[in-house]
Every structure is written in structure tokens, then in C-alpha cells.
Amino acid sequence: MSDANSMLAPPVTPDIAPIQNLPLRVQVADRLRAAILSGRLRPGTGLVETALAEQMNVSRAPIREAIQILENDGLVETIAYKGKRVKPLTAREVAETYSLREAFEVMAVRRILEHRTPVDILNVHCEAMMAAAEADDFEALVGADEAFHHSLIELADHDLLLASWKNLYLRIHQIMALRNRDERNLREVAGNHPPIVEALAAGQAERAITLISEHTRALAEFDPASIVETS
Amino acid sequence: MSDANSMLAPPVTPDIAPIQNLPLRVQVADRLRAAILSGRLRPGTGLVETALAEQMNVSRAPIREAIQILENDGLVETIAYKGKRVKPLTAREVAETYSLREAFEVMAVRRILEHRTPVDILNVHCEAMMAAAEADDFEALVGADEAFHHSLIELADHDLLLASWKNLYLRIHQIMALRNRDERNLREVAGNHPPIVEALAAGQAERAITLISEHTRALAEFDPASIVETS
């Protein structure tokens, strides 16, 4: 039986997948977050603990904790003794979200240039975007775009910046899911990425910062008004 | 009885002060936060729910929620089924905290200049700092410094930036409480503020950005190594 290796060979048998036992609050939070980010739970929707608990067949405790997690994500707000609801999105918040994102991405670019970090990996994502645009695969295009920017922030080698950016990007996910996405414009904007990589690789600070700044602003200007909720 | 005014006159009677009934979790969170920010609860200290519940004479539920609030503040971390503890501070985290703060303050300065926002209010805090320095009142000096920067961010008129800055400043509080503060240097640094206000008032963009950037970096360079925890 002790055939050859002393270490356990990774059992790649697909049958018995790695059984994951996450706390209920995490499972609940993940589900609710996905629902919010996909737009299925629209801003303003009330979240009632007892109802959710019954629907998901768990007690209220994990529901409460899950909702608090989403509150930390900035996706839900609580009004004491009254109720919790998906945080409404005002036009102002949307604008602020994008402007803060711009600041984060500019900061990342600055750090990449200061440290002369290699940026080859960004080309991979650029190519993925091109391929997605060719294949008319809109979802893949959006995914590659996020991967590009995520990598950009990661290259800045700044954990706190990365965490802040991720948190902010949650809301960007939500915004993108809610508005009528104009596929043509987005496809245009996709073409902005390669020049950014070029400027970074060439160490052209001013140009890189200007490009990333304008790129982020372009993303913000799709339709900043189609989100506002009244109820 | 209906003496003169139709509206209820504000009963300034000091006897019956506005009784405030905050949720227990908030009271608990406030207390714990104060303890952490003041350095009484040092990084690495374990937080045991049952112990805290008994000490504070409440059940575990509000304790759990309070700790989760502190987790959102970035002051506490949880290891599932094992324990919760005050988040240890690494030298890297301290450096990242200050560099992100710099980015926030620079962003605020940029916005203030773009909108030509009047900055008179900042002079008030500058004067308060001078007075505190004269009177050798260290606590007041620190307080006025925070008030200055808080006002600076507020003038940027960007709610999301303000919220992010406040959250970040929590950790700066903690850091300042933990390290051996060098009063002389801080008093020197205090003198940096008036030129910033001047540059802002004069609309000198480059100068203002450079000044606020250098000022923030100076704050970071007190003693970036006296914090690290091992336990």
C-alpha cells in the first residue's frame, strides 16, 4: 500500500470534492451579496430577518450576522428597530464611488512606476479583453476588465489599498448590474487598456496617470442617472 | 401654562438631560473601541465573548455584534472557532495606513482647489494648535491637529472620502496611542499647517499638494518600528 510517495498524493478524484463547511453566516452573506450585486435585490428592498430565516431554513442569528457583514460591505443599511434594506444608491454616491476609484487606481499607478514593477501580466488581460470583444462575449469582456484592474491594484503591492479597492468595487459591481449597460461604449472603452500598459512599461508617469484617470472617468459617465431610487 | 409660544420651548433644565438609549452592542463597541484606541487593549490581546459578557453584565449576543462592528473598523480579527483578538499591527500595515492617508488628503486638497472652496475655517484650527503649543497642552495639540485634518477632508465635500478617512484615522489613533510620542517633533510638525492653508487660499495647487503630502509623510516617520507585536 505504501506505494511510492511518503506525502499524500492530492486525490484529484472529482467524486469527492473538497467538502466545505463554512459558517452559516458566510453562506448567507455570500448568497445575499450575490443577489444584491446581480441586481436581483434592488436598492431599497427591505430585508426582514424572520422572513429570510424561514426561507433559508436557519435561525435569525446567522441572518443577523450576515446582514451585518453586508453592512460592512456598504451594501445594506439598518434603521434601528425599524428594518434593514438594501442601501439606496443616489446619483451622488455613484459619482463619489467612481471618483474614489479613480484616486485608488492613480495611486496604484504611481506606486507601480515608483517601484518599477513589471507589468507584463496586464497584457494577458488585455488580450483576454480583445478576444472577448471579438467573440462578442459581453460577460467575458466585463470579467477581463475587472481582472485587469484587479491585477493593476495588486501590482501596487499595498494590501490596504487592495482591500479598500475590493470593497469599493463591490458597489461598482452593483451599479453596473443596475444600469442599462451600453455594450458599444464599453467595447470602445476596452480599447483604452493597452495604452495604459504601454505607458507603464515605458515608465511614462504623466501619461500613465492621465490615461488611467481618463479611463476611470469614462467608465463613470455611462449613464449616471438611471439608478436613483425613490421608494 | 400655555405661556407664550406655540412651539415647545427647549427645556434647558439641566435636570432632565436627553436620556439616550443606545443598543447594547453600540455601547459595548464604543467601550471596546475606546479601550483599543487608547492602547489599553494592546494588539494581540484575545477577546473572549463569554468573559466580556460576564464582565459587562450582558449576554453574548450584543458582545458578538459589537466585536463584529470592531472587525468592520479593522481593529479586531476573528479566527473561526478559535478566538478573536485585537488585530496585530505590523510595520507594513502602519506604513500602508499612512500612505493611504496621504492619498486621501491629497485627493481632498485637489477637490478643494477644483471647487475653489473657502478654507477660512482651517485657520481656526491652526490658531488652536498654536495656542495649545504655547500652553504646552499636548492633548489639545493632538486634538486640534485631528480637527484640522477632519475639516480639510470635510471641505472636500465627498461623503465616501470622509467615511473612508474616518475609518482609516481610527487606526492612526491606535498607532499614536501605542508609540512613544515624541512631543518635540510633533510640535515642529504642527508648524506645517499654516503654509498649507495659505497655499489653499491662494489656489497654488502644486504647492498645496506637495505640502500636504510631505506633512503626512512627516507624521508617518516618527518611529515606524516601535509597534510590532510578537505574541
Added chain:
DNA sequence: AAACAATGGATTGTCGACATTCCACAGTCG
């Protein structure tokens, strides 16, 4: 003696029940 299994303590995770608070709606008094 070394490796493995089991047991116990400590801590968090989850549950169901009860308490508190707020709001809206009715009811009453002027």
C-alpha cells in the same frame, strides 16, 4: 520511543423564546 487515536476543555457557532421599540391606525375628547 514514536506514531497514532481518543478525550477533554475552551471558544465560537447556532438556535428558539422573550423583551423592547417604533409606527400606523384607530378611538376619544375637546
Added chain:
DNA sequence: CGACTGTGGAATGTCGACAATCCATTGTTT
């Protein structure tokens, strides 16, 4: 009619008890 009062429902807030998990330590087997 208008304003105040009270009552009910609905939601969150809090509680105490039990379950699940991890880790260290002990015991056992080879």
C-alpha cells in the same frame, strides 16, 4: 373638525442553552 391617547402588529434587540469545532494533552499501540 382637530389634536391627543392608546392599542396592536411588525420588526429588531437581547437572552440563556445547546451544538460544533479546534487544539492540546493524554493514553495506547506497535
